[in-house]
Amino acid sequence: MRSEGWEMDELPIGRRVAYWRNRRKMSQQVFADRLGKSKSWVDKVERGVRRLDKFSVTSEIADVLQVDVQLLLGREPERRPDSINCIDQIEVAEIRSALERYDQISAFFYAPPEPPPLAEMRKATAHAWQTLLHAKWGVLTRSLPKLLREAQAADAAYAGTDGAPEAAHLLGQVYQITSSAMRRLGELDLGWLAADRSIAVSQRAGDQLLAGVATTRVANALRALGRHRSALEVNVNIANRLAPNATEPGTPERLSVYGFLLLQGAMAASCIGDSATMQDLLNAADDAAQGLGGDFNHYWTSFGPTNVLLHRAAASVELGDGGVAVAVHESIDPEAFRNLMPERRAHHFIDMARGFAQIGDITKAGEMLLECDHLAPAEIRCRPIAHEVMSDVLRRAKGSPPTAIADLAEQMGVGV
Template identity: 70%
Template sequence: MDELPIGRRVAYWRNRRKMSQQVFADRLGKSKSWVDKVERGVRRLDKFSVVYEIADVLQLDVQLLLGKDPERRPENPSGVDQVEVEEIRAALERYDQISAFFYAPPEPPPLGEMRKAVTHAWLSFQHAKYGALARTLPRLLREAQAADTAYNDGPYAREAAHLLGQVYQISAAVLRKLGEHELSWIAADRSVIVSQRAGDQLLAGVATTRVAMALLSLGRARPALEINVNAANRLAPGTAGNDSSPERLSVYGQLLLQGAMAAARIGDGATVRDLLAGAEEASRGLDGDANYYRTSFGPTNVQLHRAAAAVELGEGRMAVEVHERLDLEGFNALLPERRAQHFLDQARARALIGDIDVASEMLLEGDRLAPSEIRCRPLAHEVLSDVLRRTRGTPSASVAELAEHLSVGV
């Protein structure tokens, strides 16, 4: 991309944004002919004001348009800038499996190294290190795809597919956090397909929750509910010869929890209660909160989802009551991503009941625990904006500082 003429880069990013030349021209206030000449290099872009206007319409950093690396903001080390998301997108657009039909696959990375890299990526996600993870994901995706292609016909095929399925899940999870819901859906969908090749029902079950979460983020709550419940019914412990192992209980329970979140988005309180009750029963088969298949499932996590579902149903008071009854020892043992997400949910709950000061405190608590969960998520920006709008007088210095980090106007 760097060596391309600027007109070609304009065409590249316009196509990425799925804009026709006519639509792009209309948004710029130019003619279609003008756009065509720019993209073919017939007309030069020699005014910075026009370049900046084009970058604004294409919603990208002007440095990318100029063929340079976007300036990273050192004051926000936990943030993720646009070039990192585009690199993840490019990695997801690779189809090495098709190329392998025509050319010998590249030398794959050793599976031992892949296992370590995937474990490290999961730890990065569950500790809410989204910035560091976004920078490593493109390479991890490429290597996992190469391994899956190279080992496809050998004795390690299932293990390679299992690792790639996990990498797609990690990608789906972090992209959803960053508000890249369409990309999240693509990665999650890939994970379901690869997990089936890996021959692991439970991995496919967790992949299903990733698809459902992406759908929910896209406003597709009913399909999200249906696929969670359907997968849970197939994986239910004690039915159709299924065991009642901690792994199965965790994946089954997680499917029910995500189903409850989808039902809450629809406003179906009865289904929310039924699914939460099923998840709570499953959690009793575990020795506390565990992390089988990276689910963090257990009794405490069920309560966090109970509070989150109450927020979605508009029942802020109930969400606060659930929070006040939490087992603090169990809560503090959960991974940072889960706890910070809960603080964000509690900020929303407090805002619902008009307790703006405590809503601010919850956002700050989440930021202290896992800055990326607050600073990188569009949802957190929306909550902070609402809190600031409803704050009487001048916000505290800590809230004002957080707003500055998030570029949210005070």
């Protein structure tokens, strides 16, 4: 993915400084103050009247602008070899900046900005969900900073009006989208922060099911940070509160969120080797899925009988039982699988690449990676877990890997 700024390679360094200063929404005076320079000095640098001869000064400017110094020098920044992904540090900085805004607090002291109409926010948020569910990570991360700012502005501006619950609901969704994207792309601290924000906002929206799905984002962030037992407890706790009963029957939406919580709990249990709890939760999720009568995407859960099977396979892989995972994989109805969202299917291919590798079938593991790349290229090229799986497949392969695998590994930046 190429950043918008990288198209400025041929511009003088002063113009590049001005570009990033404007992108950071800093005036020349604010920029000068942060550098400890005069506004006149900044103006001369940006107009090319004053040259930037010292690397130390250029590096200090880069720090203030929160960009890689290589960008200011007109070069593509080097990526960390252990974490190649499809979100560059510019998007990370902008998403972090957006998450650190506190528009609700500011609204107590200042008139909030003119919010975007809620109809526009609904459309933009729905589009972001579709982008996530199709695993178009580069497209999503480029749109998230603006979406976050607008959703936060709307939430602050509509506070105390009839539009407040919907504005909070939309912001809760945007936080969940952000959390899922950041966790998948390896930005775990941002995944946790966005998930935590989504909980509070969802409660303000007055929607238990939205809060239930937000809980899974928090739990998944905890799991990504290695806190599997906490993830298990929070999933099960909220699932129990949403369990259908005589007074609150299981609507399709409620069953979906309840079952989704159970599936995420099962994954957390598998990560700590608690196979008994894992099986109990999977069986309960299957009961909910059978009550639903098919695979649906209520509250963006993709929940249903087929997704339960995908989680059975994934949980078995986490336990190191690739044989069980492969058996489950082979039992999945192909048509039902094709009807799932691309991101869900692509993630399953990565899980099964791990599963086949566990039983020593490296050829089939490679085929799973190729299937994933064909279905959703960004899923395998952008996610750190996919790079780990590819490295494992290459390491286990006897002799040179097949040409298709070697080519894919090269495109991913994974050494053969």
